[in-house]
Amino acid sequence: MKELGPEGEPRETKLRRLKLRSMRRGIKEMDLILGGFATHGLDGLSDANLALYDEMLSESDHDMYQWASGQAAAPERFAGLIEQAVKGSKIF
Helix, strand or coil, X not given: CCCCCCCCCCHHHHHHHHHHHHHCCCXXXXXXXXXXXXXXXXXXXXXXXXXXHHHHCCCCHHXXXXXXXXXXXXXXXXXXXXXXXXXXXXXX
């Protein structure tokens, strides 16, 4: 898994960066879903899952919305994070 943030980035800095990226998406629905999850769920993720979440944020918002709304199956590596995000957002 490729780290997308700066090499050696402190965890606190990574959390702030990921929270901001989660709330400033391309479509409002994903702002709400990922922003709500980021506010309440990112702190509890392991470093490996934070790196995976960082990778997932590079995916298309339209694809992620289809995964979150159940219109399409999420790739296996992101399925758990999408499920947590949807539960954490209380949108669906």
